[in-house]
Amino acid sequence: MTEMFVLPKMDAAGSWLAPPERLMLNNDEVHIWCASLEMTSSQVKTMENILSADELSRAGRYYFPKHRDHFIAARGLLRTILGRYAGKNPEDLQFSYGPNGKPELTEETGGNFRFNISHSHGLSLFAVTLNRDAGVDLEYINSDLSVGDLAEQFLSPRELLAFKAVPEHGRPRAFFTAWTRKEACLKAQGRGLSADLRQLEVFPASGCQCKFPEKMKGPGQKESPWLLMDLAVLPEYAAALAVEGNDLQYKFWQWRMPDQTGNKSKLI
Numbered sequence: 001m002t003e004m005f006v007l008p009k010m011d012a013a014g015s016w017l018a019p020p021e022r023l024m025l026n027n028d029e030v031h032i033w034c035a036s037l038e039m040t041s042s043q044v045k046t047m048e049n050i051l052s053a054d055e056l057s058r059a060g061r062y063y064f065p066k067h068r069d070h071f072i073a074a075r076g077l078l079r080t081i082l083g084r085y086a087g088k089n090p091e092d093l094q095f096s097y098g099p100n101g102k103p104e105l106t107e108e109t110g111g112n113f114r115f116n117i118s119h120s121h122g123l124s125l126f127a128v129t130l131n132r133d134a135g136v137d138l139e140y141i142n143s144d145l146s147v148g149d150l151a152e153q154f155l156s157p158r159e160l161l162a163f164k165a166v167p168e169h170g171r172p173r174a175f176f177t178a179w180t181r182k183e184a185c186l187k188a189q190g191r192g193l194s195a196d197l198r199q200l201e202v203f204p205a206s207g208c209q210c211k212f213p214e215k216m217k218g219p220g221q222k223e224s225p226w227l228l229m230d231l232a233v234l235p236e237y238a239a240a241l242a243v244e245g246n247d248l249q250y251k252f253w254q255w256r257m258p259d260q261t262g263n264k265s266k267l268i
């Protein structure tokens, strides 16, 4: 049974659309994809068939079958989406990994295309660009977490003041908004979460875009500005994109499996 994807309108930049048959990515474009990871077992099997040996071995290390299936679904979708841009079969794509584990396409299988992915609670986000780095982060807003404690740990003193000014009921979203912005920045640069997140001030931002913080430019980092943007996905999630460059065009695509079922596919 096919369920409709109903993603909210983004903002002036556009809304989540069904992708065209032929995908064209220009140098000044960022394509952002949103997809459910809730798949039937036959869909998971299809995705499994296009994974590499090392990805299958990683999938095999997940303790919970649900997490294993979500990993397979996310990697399978990543290969399928990138294959469409690179004009390659998904199974022929090869990835290499940066010092902190950021995957990228090898030169031979589409090195000009850059991407980043994030998944949380059955949902995934993919950013695809040409020759520019990008990072995405997606988090399910878990209202059971003590966001006050997390805020003390990860927000700068100025951010913490702004966070405490948010009414109690809005704090889970406020914290995860700040968190996803920080993580998107770090992922754009291929850094891990080992960086001191309090050094990276991203909250509150005026409007939906703000400059990538100067402090986070790494050694040898290009001088071009970075943009940070909140992404409207589903009400229970926070998401952000950090991308190198300015004056960019953004396109928001939603991936739908032909016969996708399950709660998450209803949600998106």
Ligand SMILES: CC(C)(COP(=O)(O)OP(=O)(O)OC[C@H]1O[C@@H](n2cnc3c(N)ncnc32)[C@H](O)[C@@H]1OP(=O)(O)O)[C@@H](O)C(=O)NCCC(=O)NCCS
Residues within 6 Å of the ligand: 071, 074, 075, 099, 100, 101, 102, 103, 116, 117, 118, 119, 120, 135, 136, 137, 138, 183, 186, 187, 188, 189, 190, 191, 192, 193, 194
């Ligand atoms: C990258 C990282 C921030 C992702 O955290 P997360 O919230 O659990 O996961 P997300 O769903 O947002 O993103 C996961 C995806 O990011 C990508 N990714 C992995 N490492 C990355 C990095 N250093 N930079 C950018 N993206 C990265 C992968 O595609 C990964 O997907 P996969 O797990 O299916 O392979 C976290 O795993 C991290 O800090 N890793 C680096 C660890 C490190 O620094 N190791 C060095 C030795 S200490």
